[in-house]
Amino acid sequence: xxxxxxxxRLEVGVFPIHHMTFxxxxxxxxxxxxxxxxxxxAALAEPRVMANLEIHLAHPGEACRIVHVLxxxxxxxxxxxxxxxxxGFFGTTMPAGNGRNHLLRGAAIIVxxxxxxxxxxxLSPAEATIxxxxxxxxxxxxxxxxxxxxxxxxxxxxxxADFDAALHRVKLRAAVYLAGATAALTPPVVETYExxxxxxxxxxxxxxxxxxxxxxxxxxxxxxxxxxxxxxxLIHPNEMLDxxxxxxxxxAPGRAATYAHTxxxxxxxxxxxxxxxxxxxxxxxxxxxxxxxxxxxxxxxMMARIARLLGAQVAMISADVGGTGGNNTIxxxxxxxxxxxxxxxxxxxxxxxxxxxxxxxxxVDFVPEASALVSVGGIGWHTPAAPAVERVIGGTTVQPSIxxxxxxxxxxxxxxxxxxxxxxxxxxxxxxxxx
Amino acid sequence: MADVLxxxxxxxxFFGGVGGEAEAHTPVSVHPGALGPGRLLEQALAxxxxxxxxxxxxxGYFADQEEAVVEHVQAHWQTLKPDVFIAGPAxxxxxxxxxxxxxCLEAERLKIPAVTGMHVENPGSDLYRPEHLYIIATxxxxxxxxxxxxRMAALAIKRGRCQPIGTAAEEGFLSRAVRRTVHTGTPAxxxxxxxxxxxxxxxxxxxxLTVETFEVIPPAxxxxxxxxxxxALVTEAGLVRKGNPDRLPAAAATHWASYHVGGMxxxxxxxxxxxxxxxxxxxxxxxxxxxxxxxxLRELERDxxxxxxxxxxxxxxxxxxxxxxxKRIGAEIAAMLVQRGVQxxxxxxx
Numbered sequence: 001x002x003x004x005x006x007x008x009r010l011e012v013g014v015f016p017i018h019h020m021t022f023x024x025x026x027x028x029x030x031x032x033x034x035x036x037x038x039x040x041x042a043a044l045a046e047p048r049v050m051a052n053l054e055i056h057l058a059h060p061g062e063a064c065r066i067v068h069v070l071x072x073x074x075x076x077x078x079x080x081x082x083x084x085x086x087x088g089f090f091g092t093t094m095p096a097g098n099g100r101n102h103l104l105r106g107a108a109i110i111v112x113x114x115x116x117x118x119x120x121x122x123l124s125p126a127e128a129t130i131x132x133x134x135x136x137x138x139x140x141x142x143x144x145x146x147x148x149x150x151x152x153x154x155x156x157x158x159x160x161a162d163f164d165a166a167l168h169r170v171k172l173r174a175a176v177y178l179a180g181a182t183a184a185l186t187p188p189v190v191e192t193y194e195x196x197x198x199x200x201x202x203x204x205x206x207x208x209x210x211x212x213x214x215x216x217x218x219x220x221x222x223x224x225x226x227x228x229x230x231x232x233x234l235i236h237p238n239e240m241l242d243x244x245x246x247x248x249x250x251x252a253p254g255r256a257a258t259y260a261h262t263x264x265x266x267x268x269x270x271x272x273x274x275x276x277x278x279x280x281x282x283x284x285x286x287x288x289x290x291x292x293x294x295x296x297x298x299x300x301x302m303m304a305r306i307a308r309l310l311g312a313q314v315a316m317i318s319a320d321v322g323g324t325g326g327n328n329t330i331x332x333x334x335x336x337x338x339x340x341x342x343x344x345x346x347x348x349x350x351x352x353x354x355x356x357x358x359x360x361x362x363x364v365d366f367v368p369e370a371s372a373l374v375s376v377g378g379i380g381w382h383t384p385a386a387p388a389v390e391r392v393i394g395g396t397t398v399q400p401s402i403x404x405x406x407x408x409x410x411x412x413x414x415x416x417x418x419x420x421x422x423x424x425x426x427x428x429x430x431x432x433x434x435x
Numbered sequence: 436m437a438d439v440l441x442x443x444x445x446x447x448x449f450f451g452g453v454g455g456e457a458e459a460h461t462p463v464s465v466h467p468g469a470l471g472p473g474r475l476l477e478q479a480l481a482x483x484x485x486x487x488x489x490x491x492x493x494x495g496y497f498a499d500q501e502e503a504v505v506e507h508v509q510a511h512w513q514t515l516k517p518d519v520f521i522a523g524p525a526x527x528x529x530x531x532x533x534x535x536x537x538x539c540l541e542a543e544r545l546k547i548p549a550v551t552g553m554h555v556e557n558p559g560s561d562l563y564r565p566e567h568l569y570i571i572a573t574x575x576x577x578x579x580x581x582x583x584x585x586r587m588a589a590l591a592i593k594r595g596r597c598q599p600i601g602t603a604a605e606e607g608f609l610s611r612a613v614r615r616t617v618h619t620g621t622p623a624x625x626x627x628x629x630x631x632x633x634x635x636x637x638x639x640x641x642x643x644l645t646v647e648t649f650e651v652i653p654p655a656x657x658x659x660x661x662x663x664x665x666x667a668l669v670t671e672a673g674l675v676r677k678g679n680p681d682r683l684p685a686a687a688a689t690h691w692a693s694y695h696v697g698g699m700x701x702x703x704x705x706x707x708x709x710x711x712x713x714x715x716x717x718x719x720x721x722x723x724x725x726x727x728x729x730x731x732l733r734e735l736e737r738d739x740x741x742x743x744x745x746x747x748x749x750x751x752x753x754x755x756x757x758x759x760x761x762k763r764i765g766a767e768i769a770a771m772l773v774q775r776g777v778q779x780x781x782x783x784x785x
Contacts, residue, residue: 120685120709120710121709121711121712121716122713122714122715124685126712203632265623265624266628268624269622269628273628277628278628314631314634314635316627325755326713347627347628347630349623349627352644353755354757354758355757359613360759360760362644363644370646372630372640373642373643373644373645374623374626374627374644375643375644377616378614378616381614382616401685402679402684402710403679403683403684403685416687425623428618428622429618429626430616430618430619431617431619431623431626431643432617432643433604433614433615433617434602434604434613434614434615434645435600435602435615
């Protein structure tokens with residue numbers, strides 16, 4: 001084979017999407033993707049597990065609301081190379097981060113569903129809503145992409161676990177099918193991702209990424225396997241770009257998404273500066289939400305030691321793409337502490353919590369070593385309520401809090417946090433100051 | 436043309452010009468117009484405000500007679516009707532800072548906008564910043580009098596006129612446990628790597644979040660005789676009657692509920708729901724006694740280890756609880772328990 005599987009050189013052919021429509025055949029032309037809905041349904045159908053699959057389109061600016069959002073995925077397909085995108089879910093998994101992908105930029109697949117069996121507590125999906133237009137849209141992830149929305153309904157008798165597994169398969173197959181429309185085309189732009197050797201005087205920087213993993217409904221997959229027992233390990237940023245991390249976390253609407261892993265904000269920035277201002281070494285991943293104080297402290301050290309053994313001098317740290325609102329703040333702070341005590345300079349990106357007006361201590365745990373923090377503000381702070389909409393995809397009622405009754409999904413809506421709020425706030429440049 | 440703001444100024448006896456031994460024990464007094472540094476303050480107000488009266492008190496006297504002084508000052512405010520109250524600046528003087536902080540807090544409670552000034556390490560700063568008071572950051576000593584008064588005057592005018600207040604950095608006050616969303620115009624990743632490079636190069640940088648220290652709560656003294664004690668079960672585990680009749684939320688609770696358990700030896704599965712969004716509720720739903728151990732406490736009651744268990748349990752949801760809301764909830768439940776003669780509380784956590 002011409003290419004060494006360990007080269008970690010990934011080319012991404014980028015096809016911009018401005019519009020999508022249903023048509024008699026699936027075809028990409030001049031920024032428009034036409035979709036053969038029947039063919040797509042046939043490619044995705046899982047009649048044993050899914051009774052019914054709806055496919056809708058939503059464009060930025062429409063007076064359209066998408067409810068019961070579980071995840072969002074970037075449409076991409078590997079056109080050259082021996083792996084696949086989203087490895088671990090299709091066939092053989094190794095190795096990822098090489099070859100050439102085609103990516104539909106400006107598009108996203110959104111998967112919406114309600115699980116068949118009721119849940120409560122931590123392992124429960126929370127309502128997550130996207131407004132495509134109106135005052136809340138800027139604060140919603142995927143309000144600025146052309147979206148293919150898959151609304152999935154469970155078959156009778158299917159368990160939550162089996163339905164969830166099917167949701168992952170369906171959304172990822174959709175990603176590959178749609179991007180596959182460009183497989184034979186020449187991309188207008190090709191981006192190359194490679195950590196070439198750089199000036200050794202540049203600071204050696206590692207990205208330390210704490211993943212969300214607690215159990216069903218709150219998980220992250222690495223190469224197709226959930227990360228419940230994951231000990232911190234090293235991955236190449238190209239593996240993230242290739243979809244090695246897939247999201248199965250439906251807690252808290254502000255959460256990370258598969259899209260936010262393949263399009264990770266810190267990875268993009270470190271790649272941009274690689275060779276100019278930094279020497280980007282790689283990514284350390286581990287899971288947060290460890291179950292005891294001992295395990296949380298241990299987690300910090302287990303993350304830091306990988307970074308240190310790599311020879312990193314600087315660590316950029318984030319959790320759930322900025323999501324540090326619950327007890328995983330403790331794991332997060334322990335990681336900062338351990339990295340600093342192992343001699344790394346750290347900067348950590350986090351969210352704040354507390355009252356919407358900010359008049360409450362906004363961090364539930366801290367360490368003195370956490371002296372360089374970037375804040376995206378509080379997840380729901382100062383975000384607008386939304387007016388009634390013309391069209392709702394995904395359901396007819398919403399229940400943003402279990403303490404309130406479900407209400408008409410098309411009516412005016414005020415929620416504490418819109419979908420993907422944390423990574424959206426990171427992209428928008430929102431922060432908070434003492435006032 | 437805007438009205439001239441009526442300003443009442445508070446000084447300690449030292450700055451008020453009373454010297455020597457007498458100074459610390461001077462009782463509270465009121466003087467027309469400005470005294471001592473109050474004259475500089477009036478200059479800084481530049482016609483926007485007038486110091487109509489100065490309240491003065493020795494720091495030692497204040498420390499010994501705090502409540503009486505507060506009452507006196509409240510009475511003076513009633514008569515003087517200030518638009519704005521300004522106290523200090525206290526610099527690093529601890530008792531003075533505590534006095535300024537307390538009086539500003541009382542002013543705010545009466546809806547009189549208040550501004551003080553002190554050094555960040557003044558004990559008054561630690562105690563009163565969490566109360567959201569406006570405290571201008573000053574130098575450690577009176578060397579910094581002029582800039583302190585200038586900033587205090589500027590802020591006092593804004594507060595007195597209900598004008599928009601800038602950020603802590605812009606106005607020069609100490610962080611007061613209030614956060615405001617801002618649009619930085621720069622994505623978080625760029626800000627983060629910029630900050631990392633500054634840190635790496637040893638250049639100064641400003642963290643976007645500085646963590647506050649938390650209050651240390653000393654534990655209550657131990658029970659002298661548990662076998663005679665009335666004990667209550669209080670929990671943040673979100674265990675509620677089936678159907679969640681009191682609508683406790685899965686997170687960020689602002690209220691609590693109580694449920695009668697008199698006559699029950701144990702909690703029965705199916706009669707209770709667990710709504711706390713921070714732990715997997717499966718085990719709790721299978722056997723609610725795992726989370727609220729009524730069965731174990733009944734055993735202790737029967738064996739005489741505790742005197743009696745209160746026949747109501749008190750419940751809220753601690754998940755993502757706002758500190759201030761939880762303080763209030765705790766105080767409300769505690770008041771109820773004290774009223775009912777409870778002497779000890781068992782708090783199963785999650």
